[in-house]
Amino acid sequence: MEMDVHDELLAAVLFIVFTMFTLWVFRKLWAVRKRKTINDTSSKSGHYWSPIEQNEQQHNYCSGCKQHVVSGYECDNCLLKVDNINCLRAISTKIHCKVNQTLCRKETFDHHWICGNIGADLFCEVCEELCGGGVGLQDFRCSWCWRVVHTKCKPKFTLSCDFGRLQRTIIPPYCVTTRKPGNRNQRMMLIKSPFQAVIDKIEIPTDIEKWRPIMVIVNPKSGSGAGKQLLRNFRAHLHPAQVVDVLKSNISASLRWIDEHPEVDVRILIAGGDGTICSALDQIDTLSRRIPVAVLPLGTGNDLSRWLKWGKKCGGDIDVIKLMEDIQEAEVTLVDRWTIDAESQKKLGVRLQSNKTLSMTNYVSVGVDACVTLGMQNTRESIPRAMSSRLLNKFLFFTFGTKDVFERVCKGLNERIDLYLDDVHINLPDIEGLIFLNIPYWGAGVKPWATYNASHRQECDDETIEVFAVTSSFHIAQMQIGLASPLCIGQAKHAKLVFKGNHSFPMQSDGEAWVNSAGTVLISHKCKTAMLRKAEKQSTGCGMFF
Incomplete structure (x- = not known):
């Protein structure tokens, strides 16, 4: 039976579509395997590498070869950037990640400086002039307190880091011991990846007043990609052990330390849709004490978030520092x-x-x-x-x-x-x-x-x-x-x-x-669950009339 022209054309189109789909699946699987191999080889440094998204490649420079990044990788924790595998392996032996606990000591906790790739709208902490911008790697940013300084001003700035505006929120790396989930006898001196460790023991830092850490639960699939961006944003600002990926971590295991350390005053943020929020609240309700919970809207309806005044929707580029301050000041309200x-x-x-x-x-x-x-x-x-x-x-x-x-x-x-x-x-x-x-x-x-x-x-x-x-x-x-x-x-x-x-x-x-x-x-x-309602700030001066 001979095929006419239309049948041959249809067969050719189907073959091309099938071939392209097969290549696309193979490319995705290869990227996942490649990423896993990269993170296994650089685990001693504590870095966790993710491919740089296309919209993130503008004005970024490799910390290894100092060249413009065309297609490379970025550490989720300290935002160190490289443009190829060779630079990645070389830089991992020279610059450790901020979460490497072998380098974190309370007595000598210094800034974790990363050179370059700084936004052009930030000001130097020493001379109060604009930092960043320009061509190439210049100026420095601390991965913990997020302060920036000019290269020439860096020697004049204080050596010790106090975590800046995140001081009350962040868990200092010298106050926490992490372990692999399900294995209480194997403590981890460093985090090989942010989702492979849970908090085992924690101490209240004596050098921070009114310390109240915030645990963050994120669904990276929510919000049309905003969840994935938020997950990386939270890891970059907080201790990665504070950030729980619901797709790769057990919520109950990640929060178990709260019951084991009742002396720690803690709050929780859930970023996701209604389904994620309900599932996370089920796990939180099993804790022996009521933990106040804030929600970040990544779903479609987001009615609970509207009522608690956290907004009707949220993007991945949210100001994390401002959000953490709002959660610290939020009012506790009970919800059936x-x-x-x-x-x-x-x-x-x-x-x-x-x-x-x-x-x-x-x-x-x-x-x-x-x-x-x-x-x-x-x-x-x-x-x-x-x-x-x-x-x-x-x-x-x-x-x-x-x-x-x-x-x-x-x-x-x-x-x-x-x-x-x-x-x-x-x-x-x-x-x-x-x-x-x-x-x-x-x-x-x-x-x-x-x-x-x-x-x-x-x-x-x-x-x-x-x-x-x-x-x-x-x-x-x-x-x-x-x-x-x-x-x-x-x-x-x-x-x-x-x-x-x-x-x-x-x-x-x-x-x-x-x-x-x-x-x-x-x-x-x-039951009744403790939720956090965003506090309404009173306007003062002439601003209250506008």
Whole structure:
């Protein structure tokens, strides 16, 4: 059978696409293996090398050959830059990383100076003139306190490092001993990579007043690449043992030292979407004491972050020093957390679906709201990670919301469920969605309970949950632009949903959606978690009038 011209052209195109895809996969695998080999060979120096991103290559110079960096590597911890493997190996024997604990002594803790690659908008600590800029390696920056000095001014500057504005936040390397996870007998005198060590022992530094370290938990996949950039940014500013990568480290193991050292006052920052925050809070709740937690918004909705005043979104180039100062000054507020027990009914002695138990901080819903989230979630999982973004997530929400306006798959939800609030059966109006709300914000910034605050005041620590309903996805869209209000159902200390018939129901909790079979869902109070709300700074002088 002979192929016509169109078939031959199609076969050629498919062959080219397959070949390019194979080469792309091979290149990615080779890059991972190459990076691992590089970090194994330079582990004695403490450096952890990552490829320099394309947008980072402007005006950077190699610390080895002093040439302009075209394609090279950067240490995540001290930001030392090289342009090839030979320079990397040579510089690793000459310049140790800031986390090399064999060189860290309290009595003689000096600045860890890195030459060159300094931003052109920084000022010298000695002469107060601009540093950096220009061509080639010039001037110095300390990897711990982030102060910069001119080359000619460096001899005039103090030798000892006090960690600068990060003094209260950072864990001094001479006060901490790290170890490999799961091996308490093998302490590490240096960190081979930031995610291969957890804190084993820690001492309170006597030379720092009001010391309160901050542990940082980051999901590098969140925020359309912002999470990865944030992870490297935090490692560069703090002790790498303070920064937990949720993809490569066990959160519980990384925080175990907090229970073993109750004398240390500590705070935690979680950077990620709603799913990351909920998962991390589950681990934090297992600690023997309440640790105040701040959140950094890297998801799509970010309703918890909005309420705690940390913003509605965040990029990877955030000012880490300013953020750490804000967390130190933040106010502690208690927030209820709830347990969701979804029990599937049995048929012929066999459950239709395995039971599901999870925690909720923001809200849990059934119906049209969860249906839109489920459609977006399934579509997002089928899209390559490189193409995912917060803008794409919002577009998917809009697409599936518009689709449901015409399909209305959750129409008549009130006839298929029974709702009990504090064991009292509630007659529901004609609705398509039911939401159990724990915080003031929902649906990426909507405040659904604001209309009813006068008669049914909402508090986030009163062990009471607010329940409201929506009539359609179009109703949700109207609420998001302020043209409609939700249907108030009531408040309760605990709630129960009974799904009738043989239908499956879309549900979601804190942005994570699933399909729940017929059965019973119980919502009960779990605990109170200490959260950090960003303090509002009062304006003074003439600025308060503008």
